[in-house]
Amino acid sequence: MADSVALTLDVPHQGFEHALRRLIDDGVASGLAGHDATLWGRDAEHEASIRLSWTDAATKSRGLVAEIESLRSDLNDRGLDHVVLCGMGGSSLAPEVICRAAEVELTVLDSSQPDMVRRALADRLERSIVVVSSKSGSTVETDSQRRAYEQAFADAGLTPSDHIVVVTDPDSPLDGEATEAGYRVFHADPEVGGRYSALTAFGLVPSGLAGADIGALLDDAEHLAPSLTLDDADNPALRLGAVLGVANRHHVDKLVLADQTRAGLGDWIEQLVAESTGKIGRGILPVVVPFENAVNFYPSTADSVLVAIGGRAAPEAQSGYGAAVGGPLGAQMLLWETAVAIAGRLIGINPFDQPDVESAKQAARDRLGQSSSEDPTAQGDGITAYGIEADSVQAAVTALLDQLDLSHGYVAIQAYLDRIGHPAYAGLREVLAQRTGRPVTFGWGPRFLHSTGQYHKGGPPNGVFLQLTSDPVDDLPVPGRDFTFGQFIASQAEGDAQVLRDHGRPVLRLHLADVEAALPTLRELLT
Structure with missing residues (x-):
């Protein structure tokens, strides 16, 4: 039944076979199917006991x-x-x-x-x-x-x-x-x-x-489901989960998703992986890139697993860890859910909680109705910088990137902008990836606060963060509330920045006076 998905792996480390055998001997696949809440340790047992019905969701x-x-x-x-x-x-x-x-x-x-x-x-x-x-x-x-x-x-x-x-x-x-x-x-x-x-x-x-x-x-998920319950070396979820977990334990903690699907499946996997694994200083950072640009715009680094989503093999990763995953959408969703839960066991985290998501929510609520507490640090060409002292906006960008760990660090761009009206801003990811030679993620605010935001605060402390904000063309009141949508999104950006700084993460916010005109200037600043 596993033929409903195609999975090929490249694994350089002998620890993979050992981990796979341990998962089989411990009955992890059958334990998941039986809703065994003890699989992730005592601290995770309560949460896991009320979070495992997804394993039967295709039938239920x-x-x-x-x-x-x-x-x-x-x-x-x-x-x-x-x-x-x-x-x-x-x-x-x-x-x-x-x-x-x-x-x-x-x-x-x-x-x-x-x-x-x-x-x-x-x-x-x-x-x-x-x-x-x-x-x-x-x-x-x-x-x-x-x-x-x-x-x-x-x-x-x-x-x-x-x-x-x-x-x-x-x-x-x-x-x-x-x-x-x-x-x-x-x-x-x-x-x-x-x-x-x-x-x-x-x-x-x-x-x-x-x-x-x-x-x-x-139907597609149900066709695959029986094979995911087997404590067997051919179980694709055990194999994919073992690759992710073993790689992470060997400091290969970035997951580059070279997405060749028309559906953008990588965006869904990104949330699943980041929010499930990014906590207590550990985790897997997903980086979603178009398959065609995986080589040109993502410099393969020694700390990344390169996974092709959609079936075709991806270019070889420097780390030696790689995979290609294909199959119908329902089957892939169930496969990734199961594999990420298994990887969580190997990494030593609870894949079902999100302890750092609430901190950003509370910080935003605390700021609603208050004026901004941030003072500008530099200004020029319609862009105002906050958070890093510098003589110019260009210098502020350089100062942020100077704090990037060139061995294990990453850059996160967080765009609190209208993603439907200004989709081209997502192209800034490739610009910074080429400049830094490091993994760069791009998230639209505030949606990323409910996904990769957990990893940003709870994962390894090796990220630097570039926020992009702007004033709306026209603000909009929230009916029945004493705040506007514009005030709300501003409080979300400022609140998350404060939580990141409280966790020791460098944050630079660039506020755009004219979001329509700012993109070419930003490209120059970041190149």
Whole structure:
């Protein structure tokens, strides 16, 4: 049954065979299938005991398919065919990938950037199906997006309950509010964490409403599932997990994902890996690059595993650790979920908690309603620098990069910008990768706070951080709250920067006076 995925490995260290044999002898694969919460040690046992239902999700979710398809048919009959997903992290990344793979349209609103929110509100409102997804039911970004849509529907003379669908855990704050408002509510499995929820209601409801074949997605996962339960050397999840874990223990702790899929599967894997493994000073840093640019824009380093997503082999990595993974999307999702949980055991961390995500959330909440406490350190060409004292913005960039560990460090670009309106900013990753010869990641704020943000604070302390912020074209109030979307995203950027600095991470923030005009100047600064 493992033939539903293709996995080839390059492993230079004999420790791989030893680790694989130990995983087999310890019954890790069958233990995962049996929801054995002791696999990651005593400290992780409580969390693991309530987070392992994802291993059965492909089967347990089968009953949702007809329910979702029936709702889609009913909504389409009423002229509603434009699906918008309001969610963060695991609630948004999996549906985005599923819908790209199926080539169906899904608007993902995973931002508090006011221009991006306004852009979504103005797009086919009368035809919109708005899926509000939040496991906890208290995610501030998602709550704010829901309030904005409720206000927009009311202002347009539309009934919100005709348009809004909710996915949340049973008895969450959102569950009660949504039920009272008359919204259609799908309850998710409370014993599945957000980043492991691709094959649950969080991944299936928005994808199915958008028109993706979610039944086939589950079929592909179910076809692979039996082979992942076997304590056998041919188990692909044991093999992939062993490569990641053994490499990490030998200081090869970067995972370069050379993505050749049209769906952008690497973006989903990035969150799964970073948030699952980046804690207590350990972890795997995923770096997503286009497959065609893996050589030109990612200098292969001795501390990186190079994995080709999609089947074709990637160029040889300097470290000697490499892999190629191919197969249908549902099978790959289940494979990676299982492999990352297994790698967590080898690394010695709890793959199901996220202890450093809440710190950034709290820091943002603490700053709401307050004026900025940062003083500018340099200014020029419409860009203002904060956080590093320097004579010029160029000097501030140089001072940040001078703190980069050229043996094991990485650079993280964090763009608190409208990702739909300004996608070209993602190209800055390649610019800095060429300049530094080191792994460079790119994350859109605030979505990365719910994914790689955990690794930034909890992983190895060898990152340097470049924040990009700007004032919105027009701010937007959050209905029923005493803050605006613009104030909220500013507090998120400043709060995360403070938490990073509290953890000893260097942070430079560049504030762009005109985001439309700043990109060429930034390219020059970073080259």
